[in-house]
Amino acid sequence: MPRRRDGEATRDKILTAAAEVFACRGYRGGTVAEIAAASGINGALISYYYGGKAELYRSAWDFAYQRAAGKYPVDGGLDDAAPAVKRLHGIIASAIARRSDPENRENEIMLNELSSPTGILDDVHARSFADLRRVLRKAVGDILGSGIAEEEQRLAVLSIFSMCIIPVKQIQKLEGNPAYVYQPEERIRHVYNFAMAGLLDILTGGVK
Amino acid sequence: MPRRRDGEATRDKILTAAAEVFACRGYRGGTVAEIAAASGINGALISYYYGGKAELYRSAWDFAYQRAAGKYPVDGGLDDAAPAVKRLHGIIASAIARRSDPENRENEIMLNELSSPTGILDDVHARSFADLRRVLRKAVGDILGSGIAEEEQRLAVLSIFSMCIIPVKQIQKLEGNPAYVYQPEERIRHVYNFAMAGLLDILTGGVK
DNA sequence: ATTATCTATAGATCTATAGATAATGC
């Protein structure tokens, strides 16, 4: 295997390993030595290519985000002209598929950031989680219409968002039932139905 | 202020500060020096009373858990004889109120454990998250009855669980809208209605 | 006399870098 002049193969190995280590152990818990070992490269190369741990973290997250965003568009691939209900389905389907992809470490990194922020990704928080919330907001708003109170719409968005980002694999581990595996397709169908039932209930005034 | 012979006041200050620091910065990110500073005690006392950081982490979690479990019973204070629907409401109300209590650090610690487990709390994972899942499982099972497939029931439990544990304050920070605050009572009402609508939809065969 | 608290520090990580080595492209 020829050594690439720009060390591209090395950079890739580093980013892949870094995303995995940071996802599993958090920013502070993951060490550069661990990332070096996981990627099979020399630890000094991390500083050589990325300057330091913080910049590596940013790059690794960006790497994971870019890949996932390309493969699973946050709007589900449907534009604003599509019916709101179809858009909602697309958003949920894409969000769940994205987070079910075993190669994708983005959600775990974001969850770590959510519960104990490093500050390093503060300026990109507008992406990922916030992206998902934004498109959900739009679809839910179009479904419920202006007759429903702002607050009710916010709550509905929050609930649907929660169902989309829950880290299923980790929950499964707590459950301690390795025989059972949640299938993404089944979860997408279920969450969409659950969400639609909730929204219709709000629309038909099931709420008080 | 008399110095208690058993150092109880000191232990309390340490545990309170430790729960807060570990909740905000994770196990690996929180240092004993930081906890000592936050509690206003000398760092050496942490080893004196708790042996080490890992044992402190366990104790701090246990402290937070015991307090929360006493104040907000996981079954919502209703026993098995109560109607399933009432039990579901009680569970959701208690779970959300518990996680809305600004004094309570249990949920943040558990979320950190979920996304990057330390291994230290492995044997108590049966509590907290798993407790909530267990009672939800029972209530949902009683509402849906044996006519609904096991898988569908699991998915419903997972969805309701997600809505209960979402860390609202942290999400709010991402949202960047400090003028708006989610009220626990409103969220309880909303999540209960959303969940009931979803369950009824499953019962009436809205699925498929 | 006992035990809670503090001071000082040894030893364990961990990150980052200086300087050496080896592989490439010209």
Place this chain on the structure above:
DNA sequence: ATTATCTATAGATCTATAGATAATGC
């Protein structure tokens, strides 16, 4: 000649502890 990679290590944290000090209860 240039640049990717490796070796060795300095310096920064961080945890844990030994030993000193001070406050309590007998």
